[in-house]
Each structure stands twice: as structure tokens, then as C-alpha cells.
Amino acid sequence: MSVRVRFAPSPTGNVHIGNIRAAIFNWLFARHEGGKFLLRVEDTDLARSTKEAIDTLLECMAWLGLDYDEQVVYQSRRIERHLAVADELIRKGFAYRDNKGGGGECVIFRMPKEGRLEYTDLVKGAIRKKAEDTQDFVIVRSDGTPVFHLSNVVDDIDMEITHVIRGDDHVENTFKHIGLFKAVGAPVPHYAHLPMIVNNQGKPYSKRDGAAFVGEFKEQGYLPDALFNFLLLLGWAPGDDREVLTREEMIALFTLDRCKSSAARFDIKKLVWMNGEYIRSQPRDVFEAEFIARVRAADLSVEGTNLPGIMEHMQVRTKFYSEIPASCAYFFTEDYAFDAKGVAKRLKADGIPALLDEVAEKFAALPVFDMQTTHDVLTAMGEARNSGLGAMVHPVRVAVSGLTEGPGLFEMLALLGRDKVCARLRTVANKLRNGTL
RNA sequence: GCGCCCAUCGUCUAUCGGUUAGGACACAAGGUUUUCAUCCUUGGAAGCGGAGUUCGACUCUCCGUGGGCGCGCCA
Secondary structure, eight states: OEEEEOOOOOOSOOHHHHHHHHHHHHHHHHHHOOOOEEEEOOOOOOOOOOOOHHHHHHHHHHTTTTOOSSSEEEGGHHHHHHHHHHHHHHHHHHHHEGGGGGGGOEEEEEOSSEEEEEEEETTTEEEEEGGGGGOEEEOOOSSSSHHHHHHHHHHHHHTTTOEEEEEGGGGGHHHHHHHHHHHHHHOOOEEEEOOOEEESSSBBBGGSOOOBHHHHHHHOOOOOHHHHHHHTTTSSSOSSSSOOOOOOHHHHHOOOBBOOOOEEEEHHHHHOOOOOOHHSSSSSSHHHHHHHHHHTTTOOOTTTTTTHHHHHHTTTTOGGGTTTTTTTTTTTTTSOOHHHHHHHHTTTTTTTHHHHHHHHHHHOOOSSSHHHHHHHHHHHHHHHHHHHHEEEEEEHHHHHHOOOOSHHHHHHHHHHHHHHHHHHHHHHHHHHTTTOO
């Protein structure tokens, strides 16, 4: 029988990383097995399940490349079917009507009263429980609406789900669900329960712990492939020492028996590293396209600049696309920002304006303006002042870029070109003299 | 309270009875560099405790301890 799995979120407007990880594991399992990955939107809470909330869900999935097979199933359209199954269960004696708790008459499913309940979890192994430790539970409320357990199982039956891969918190619900499957006379699917993603305190990771929703990571400039890879490593490992994997490798390697059964702590530092890793390894043209888009989004133009040269130096030091263009605006505008600390440390000293003017003058007089000649100028000036190259380089860097970090100064100067460099040096010297910087 | 599950470096993990317990992130030191980043080298860093089983336990069993989850007419 071919594998059919599903991701069954209830749309709330946000997609939690723990939730999307369940989707990732389902997707990978389906792709590995050559089966189907289905999407079921559990939108029975109409108040929260707005069109926007559903769109957000779909966008997040598309962003991560979680494509699904077959039509999306909307649970809210299947209520009659759920209720019909409840009636059938009553007829067969698996459920009964009762006024439990005095809220009115509801439908209650009968759980076994003796013996042992057991199932084999593909991640956690054997899960056992004494029947006496379970209780009958409501499947249709007194207002006539079906409860989660009923809807969930009936939908899984109708969608012919073979493997239920979901969060750890459903481990005990599974006994109820298996009871339902058996009562309906449907084959019980295989179960695999994934451990939770927790915070530093070992508590379930929530929005109070930082970015917790897929949309937030997207906004903060994380690459979908980096998030995907990172989330996969929370609870799964290929068995060898590889960590950065292509989608193809993940699909080839993914099996449920390699999933861990203990909770995983969310460590943003590793995600940050991985994001940089992904950015660095992107093909140059992909990086360039994103780079240009970011620069243009800031109303800057890349016209007339040495883009290939800039790309070469920026790709290796970009950890987030969202840093662009702040990290390199000086390549594209004369109105670049100055880092206050850098100015205080490198430009606020006697003699700096004169130094900058002298550098500009010598640069202007150079027969050829390139890495070698500019380097020679600053080296000579440093020696003349007996102060070393660093004392020349740092002020010049801050003056021409506004920043204390970035590409090598001489590469930067060559990329900017003599005219801009000299103009900037003189402008900054003047601003320093008249106190406007 | 009752039930279920879990437990290897600070973190993510490898190990499926025999290893100097490996890798990655982070951290530290060094190399390269004018800065930052990259890259390279090196270093510190772990089997929760206690009983068993076994020639031999991180690995199997039990008891503790700690943590998580569940026990809704929420999903």
C-alpha cells in the first residue's frame, strides 16, 4: 500500500515552527517513500480560520517548498460526514448519548474498560496503557458540533492516511483515535510522534522565546532552505556527520527510525550560522538577484558600479539579506550613514581632517589608482608619521564607507573609484572641521 | 493526584554491548587580514544517580531523580 500522509494544521494566522516541522517531516517521509503528502485545513474554528489565516498558511508552505498532492481538504465542509459517523457509532453501540456535566445531551465514545491498550510508535516504540486509565470522551458536543478527535479520525479515514506523523502532545490521544478507527472498522494507521521544540528552560518554544512563527523568520531574512535544514536537524540526523544537506539528500536519507524521541532545544545561533552558510553557497547570480532587489527596495541604484566586484566581497560576509543595503549602501550613494562609534573612535581626533585631505591629495596625484598604488600611499604616510598602516587605514575606511567593517580597504577604494574616494575624503574632512559630523 | 513519554559536551546530535565516546553550533587560542566576514590549525567540553544482567555497558532491566506531555462539550 502506498504511503499517504497529511499535514493538518488549524489556521490561526501564524504558523508555529513546531507545527511546520511536523509538515517538513511528513513531506520528507512522503517524498522518500514515493507517497502522497496531503494538506487538510482544520478550520472548524470559523472565528479564527479567516481567509487571511489560510492564505498565511499556504504562503508559508509555498515559501518552504512544501508542495502537497491532491486537493486541499477543508474540515469545515465535512461536518455532516463527521456527524453521520457519530450516528453510526451510536447505532453500533460504540457511543452513547448522555448529559455529561449537565451541559446538555452530547455523544460520548465508549473506551474499553479492561485489558491493555498498545500501539507501536515509529519514533517512540511501544506505547502501552491500561484500559482502566482511559476514559470515555465526547465526540459530539451538546450543540451538535463534532469534537476534534472525531473529525480528525474520520478525515484521516476518508483521506486514506497510512501514517500519522504529528507532535508529541498527541501521544495519549492516539489511544482514543485508535479506538475510533477500530469502531468505524477502518484500518489503523501507523503513528509517529515527534518530540517538541523547547526553549532554554525546556518548556515548549513559544513566541515569548523569540521568533516562533515561520513568517517572522522570513521577515528577518532567513532563507527558507536554511530554516528547513535547521528544523530537520532538530530531532533528526542522517547518521553520518553531514549537517548541511540538499533537499534531494534529505529526501533520500529521511527515515522515521532516525528521528529522536527527546525534545530538542531551539538554538538560534546555529540557525544564524546555517543561514550564512546557505547564503555563501548560493550561486552568484541568485545572490546577485536578491542583492539588487534589496538595494532597489531602498531606493538606491546599482547603475555605474562594479557589481561583480561588490558581489564577491559581500556574499561572503552577508549573514542575512536583511542587512542589505545597510552593510554596503556606500557603494550606491553619497548619502551613506556614519556609524557613530566608528566616527568617535576613528575620526574624532586632532589631525584627522588634515590626514584625510592629504590622502585625497595624494590619491588625486596618482598616475594609476588601484589597490597597489593606494596601498603604497598609505604605507608611505604611515611610515612618515611613524604610526603604522592601521592609523591610516581606519580613518580612511570610516570616511569613505561610514563603517568600521567591510571588504578590505584597498579593494573597497578600487571598487569606489578615485573620484568618489577623493570627494568623500574632502567632504568628511570639511564636516569634521565645521563640526557637522 | 493518576497515567504516558524522555534523559550523551552549554546547544543540536552520532553510537544500534567492546570506540582514545565522533561531528556541528557556540566558546577560547593561534594563523591569514588594515577592519569585519570567510578560510585554516588547535583547545577545553558529555554518558543524571544507584542497583542489577554480562567476560564487557552510554547502549539491556529495575528503582530513584529531573524534565516534558496528557487527564476539556480546545485543537
